[in-house]
Amino acid sequence: MPNTPPDKGEAAPEAVAVKPVSKRRELAIRVVSALVLIAVVLLITVLPDHRPFLVLLSVGVALLCIEWGLMMAPNVSARISVAVAVAAIAALFVGFLGHPLLSILVLCFGSLCAGLYAYRLHVGWLDAAYGVLYIGWPAIVLMWLHQTNRGVEWVFFAFLIAWAADSAAFAAGRLIGGPKLWPRYSPNKTWAGFAGGLIAGMLTAGALSDITGLFKHDTSASVVGLLVALATMGGDLWESALKRRFGVKDAGTLIPGHGGLLDRVDGLMFAIIAIGGIRLLVMLGTEI
Incomplete structure (x- = not known):
């Protein structure tokens, strides 16, 4: 069958250009x-x-x-x-x-x-x-x-570490890719993203500690950042499992580009619990 030039009305080149x-x-x-x-x-x-x-x-x-x-x-x-x-x-x-x-x-x-x-x-x-x-x-x-005393700073610790860990995990997962973290419930998350989130959480906690002076040692701040980042990504994975259980892709459509509010704060909810536990230890006299 002879080759025929594409019809002038075809929009294939335009479709390719529209995607990015x-x-x-x-x-x-x-x-x-x-x-x-x-x-x-x-x-x-x-x-x-x-x-x-x-x-x-x-x-x-x-x-x-x-x-x-x-x-x-x-x-x-x-x-x-x-x-x-x-x-x-x-x-x-x-x-x-x-x-x-x-x-x-x-x-x-x-x-x-x-x-x-x-x-x-x-x-x-x-x-x-x-x-x-x-x-x-x-x-x-x-x-x-x-x-609590200096409560705004403690809340900022929860917010900023969780946001940093979540954003870094998303960026590292997209840029590096690699093996999947938990493909059964969250096929898009990777071990590279997990590592990036942990590193970002530790660095953010260290920077915040230098600014606020909440922790006496840089090592303590890094451990807090690691724990909160772990909680953040654990909350993200847990919500993915919940959505699979209920058979939905997103929790809602409230936030443009993000899905529902639960899709945005799933990791933060677990991070808050982690920071709350650390704050309680400090109030009980544990030196951090």
């Missing part, structure tokens, strides 16, 4: 949305009044609960979201009033109530109960951190 443009646009949307979110969070965090921070956390918890309800029980998502949100936010407000231990008890009781309500609706009661703990626990710890 769309990737650049997607990256730009991702970066801009992340910068806006980070700026808002940091601005509210540094305010001396704890109430705006409480409002920020309450809004974040409510949005996370909406995403949780949509993932675990799309047919009755509104009811589940309300049940999980009421339990988590009630515990958060108790913690804000200066009763952290009581807030944990309220959170556990709310988890039980949400589970019983889900059981009555004939959906996964364990998923509903776990959702309260999964979302509420980091919120309580973060509120407690913010109210």
